Amino acid sequence: MPSEPAAVLIGSGQNSVAYELDGRILRLPRHCGAERDLVREAAALRAVRPLLPVPVPDLEVRRIDGQFVSLHAKILGEPLSDLTGLRIGAQRVLAADLAAFLKALHSLPIDSVEAEPAGASSSEWNGLLAQCEAVAFPLLSPDVVTALRKRFSDFLATCDALPQCLIHGDFGTGNILVDRGRLSGVIDFSGCGLGDPAYDFASLAAGLGDPFVDLVLAHFSPDTAARDRMGFYRMTFPLLDILYGVENRDPETVRAGVHAFAA
Template structure:
């Protein structure tokens, strides 16, 4: 199915939501039109030579936010292209086609040998031949084949036997990888579980990192865990967070830090431009009030070393016990409540209450956790618009419709 439409606007987006709300069109149809209108906003800016409306510095690919605003640098294994969307412009960006293709295949469903990467590493420097060269220079056998385990706007990750290889896509991601390796060297001796020991080197102009695969699998949910097993896992997670949050900030190599409110003001500005037009006026009013209340006090909040992306995908378990934690790219000074908010987003408030039984947390910290969780679907919307990912946009919008 191919549809051609002319430039939309925030009014058009809101109008489609009204049609859905009063059931004048189906929600699925409305969401698809909203996606197209979001795409049009991007294409309109591009056709005029303007910046994509992801706004301020927090979402530029060549810069990491100093405050850990999650949702942008995450590896997403399924891209909009892989979901079957093809976008084309006509007439100097004045029209757009959105075509849903028939075949959608997840890239990580099959192992990818070094001689058949099918362009995934082309975004770095050299494609399949270059990956084969990396494998050879590392002195690793070509069998078993490399398996693509993650691909996103910042990096590509492969499993090579018992090791994990990451290839940053751009200069900003390279800087983040070097910083992550430095952070891990500083915190590893002080943590109670395994974390990656990154070997960072350059091969053929491409920065890479390599580390041993940590035993365990990502903690997807709590299904099947007994009450005793949940308590044991809660004890493990509490011990890890207490150890991490106790690491002196001055152990990290860091430049001058800006006030947290600066980063949150930029996020609010981006939401005003991109996310809020997709939400109902009542929801937007409530969000602005919560941002205002938070911004009034955020510069005085407690600061410690936090993980910055303590979600289920970065928590590894082996036989229902915590075996390791990965992805420290967002690690830095921040509010400890942010890590608990990330944990609650994946495993629920009830489980986080269980974790907090073993840690001190006052009422104010719980209120901040609620605020941070509110921002996660906003980050999804911003990520989805910036990366032309309708499914992620829909997930963010639906979170505020519940």
């Protein structure tokens, strides 16, 4: 008798574990919050899939032997981990593809999905600052902490009047699929919701760097305020790593977050 296809581990994150199984992607949420996110993600994807210029997952969410899982057909392409081997001309082509995707997503009517806010409110940002004061800042140098407090103060003064649109919410390299130098798909919409479009650009910059994101932004007209917010959001990512690492007793994640402020 033929053997059953084996599941191959392809990724493990803070919220879920992903496997490839017989041409499909199987995701297992790590906690109840991740389960709720999967249900919300499936509903959002059903609404936006026909309106986007590249394939996105067609999620099937169900329970298998008591385990909550999601399944979708594997999308062509491999995760974009870096820009190695891409000359400037090829980078411009890829940047244009990413800009077209973000323009399509960010211009969708806000009521096209029943989206929860992907961006935090001022009270939540104040809560993050309080957590950082208690947990992250004691691990950083005094000069770095002074600069971070100033960044938080400047952002909090304006964060109740930010632009809102439908954003991906985790537009990092691992969720961008590329085939032969072209954008072939986008995955993991668990963070999709209403938020500041600058957040998606900040996620992209965190993985691929500012020079490449400038190629993407050449297709937009960001003002100084939008660029400042991108810098603020990007700054918070290693802080979140520190908080996660401390909470989950993950010293490698803590070290990576602290190291980001040592450069």
